[in-house]
Amino acid sequence: MAWVYLAIASLGEIFGVLSINYYLQKRSIKRLLLIVGIFGFGFVFLSLAMREIQMSTAYAVWTGLGAAGAVLMGILIFKESASVKRLFFLSLIILGAVGLKLFG
Numbered sequence: 001m002a003w004v005y006l007a008i009a010s011l012g013e014i015f016g017v018l019s020i021n022y023y024l025q026k027r028s029i030k031r032l033l034l035i036v037g038i039f040g041f042g043f044v045f046l047s048l049a050m051r052e053i054q055m056s057t058a059y060a061v062w063t064g065l066g067a068a069g070a071v072l073m074g075i076l077i078f079k080e081s082a083s084v085k086r087l088f089f090l091s092l093i094i095l096g097a098v099g100l101k102l103f104g
Contacts, residue, residue, distance in 0.1 A: 002052035003101065005045045006061055012042020013066030018073050057100050064097040 016039040023031040042062075050058045071090050074080035 002049045006049035009042045009045035009062055010065035012038055014069030017070040061097045061100050064093045068093045
């Protein structure tokens, strides 16, 4: 169950970063509170995951999946570059997270 918690925490990271981008487009208290709420949600699930997963592995997977998800959201929602080089290095982040899950 800890890995499920970690995946949910990673979604908090992804949507937290996404909400920062929305906040920067139009600053408001509601959007600022949304950032705090989403990141808080992610931290709660990260702490639940860290009860069974080593801190170093949990943090590395959480930040890696969060970064990879943020890149994908940038490409899909904000029309950021989807160059072959960028996608290659994105796949390395995901591969590293999978490696930590399998061999960590």
